[in-house]
Amino acid sequence: MQDAFSDLEISSIVTTLMAANRVVGKSTFNWKFISDNPGLIEGHCGTIVRAEPAVFDHQLMDFLIVVGGGKVDPNGWMQRVRAMQRAGRPVAILSDAATAYIKIARPSDHPVTTHWRDVGVLKETGFFHTLSTRCSENSGGVITSAGTGYSLELAVSLIADSLGRNELAELGSRLMIQTVRSGSVEQPIGVSCLANMFDPQIERAISIMEEHICDPLATTEIADRIGISIRHFERLFNTHLSITPGRYYRQIRVKKAHALIIETKLQLLSIALATGYSSVSSLSGAFLRNLASPRQGALQ
Structure with missing residues (x-):
């Protein structure tokens, strides 16, 4: 223990x-x-x-x-x-x-x-x-x-x-468990794997975001991939999560960077590149913007 x-x-x-x-x-x-x-x-x-x-x-x-x-x-x-x-x-x-x-x-x-x-x-x-x-x-x-x-x-x-x-x-x-999962079952990786917690289109969007942390996509491209307009995409996030898709995406990347800073000895530049930022200063700016964001949304 x-x-x-x-x-x-x-x-x-x-x-x-x-x-x-x-x-x-x-x-x-x-x-x-x-x-x-x-x-x-x-x-x-x-x-x-x-x-x-x-x-x-x-x-x-x-x-x-x-x-x-x-x-x-x-x-x-x-x-x-x-x-x-x-x-x-x-x-x-x-x-x-x-x-x-x-x-x-x-x-x-x-x-x-x-x-x-x-x-x-x-x-x-x-x-x-x-x-x-x-x-x-x-x-x-x-x-x-x-x-x-x-x-x-x-x-x-x-x-x-x-x-x-x-x-x-x-x-x-x-114990009120309907099924004992085998150890060989894959873990539910990321927020998007939590079934029935999100609108299916939001679930797909978050999955795309989590798959593209080091090579982030434009929100317009994410909207295209799930087959909806950017206006509808933004409305979905604001309605269900009270946050814009861009800010939500940034929070995912900043949280990954924070974990790497705390739990590894990687240089800051390597961490910045691993989370889709071109420099340490751009990563620092993302941290500051995240701290200044209102306390809202699923990843706050």
């Missing part, structure tokens, strides 16, 4: 195990929290757990799940991951922790994944040819995962072999 861990990931895992125990009628599944910095640890959203000290090769359990959250220091828990591997016991590493694992392990012969946002950052900073955007990848007992909203389904999949078919169905019903 990391300092400032992901409350969503922790709660998803514990909720699944508690529900599974109720389904089978006994305490089949037990868990404990361990950390390189033991004691009371607070999550991003205020959840507090008491963590025991993590000794890398002591009291190994059947599963190890490393949750993400903020800045991840893998120097301690990576040793425990290796100890679990030597013992032939599976490990699941989620979101930010998966990103840290990939940076250190630099796998070259087996697939790995993390949250799609970090996949883009990793590809900008190095050659990771085995990196995928699937919800999870299992390689030699080490499961890397997008975590976050997929954590509940991942937890179900980890204990599925210990449950009968009827018990698994009841668990899904208790």
Whole structure:
């Protein structure tokens, strides 16, 4: 467990195990929290757990799940991951922790994944040819995962072999999940992948914007590609998102630039070019204009 861990990931895992125990009628599944910095640890959203000290090769359990959250220091828990591997016991590493694992392990012969946002950052900073955007990848007992909203389904999949078919169905019903997505399913990458949240034409427009960050298109060309006039295009965005298409597009690019600045060591000029700006000064200008924009729209 990391300092400032992901409350969503922790709660998803514990909720699944508690529900599974109720389904089978006994305490089949037990868990404990361990950390390189033991004691009371607070999550991003205020959840507090008491963590025991993590000794890398002591009291190994059947599963190890490393949750993400903020800045991840893998120097301690990576040793425990290796100890679990030597013992032939599976490990699941989620979101930010998966990103840290990939940076250190630099796998070259087996697939790995993390949250799609970090996949883009990793590809900008190095050659990771085995990196995928699937919800999870299992390689030699080490499961890397997008975590976050997929954590509940991942937890179900980890204990599925210990449950009968009827018990698994009841668990899904208790957790109110209609379908447990396979880890091989692609992550919903970008805002445009969130079905039923946008008008179909807006969804297509946002998808085009997200596909053309380093080589931005004119809004008139985007309107042409989805088969509507520029006037109707602008009206759609103003009606549904209270923002112009151009400003929305700029926000997507500025957010990508911000992620690269915070999470990589790329030079500012490289970041500017990767997000469709010809110079550092033009990127800086975009940042300033974005800060001056009204607090409105889906990406504000």
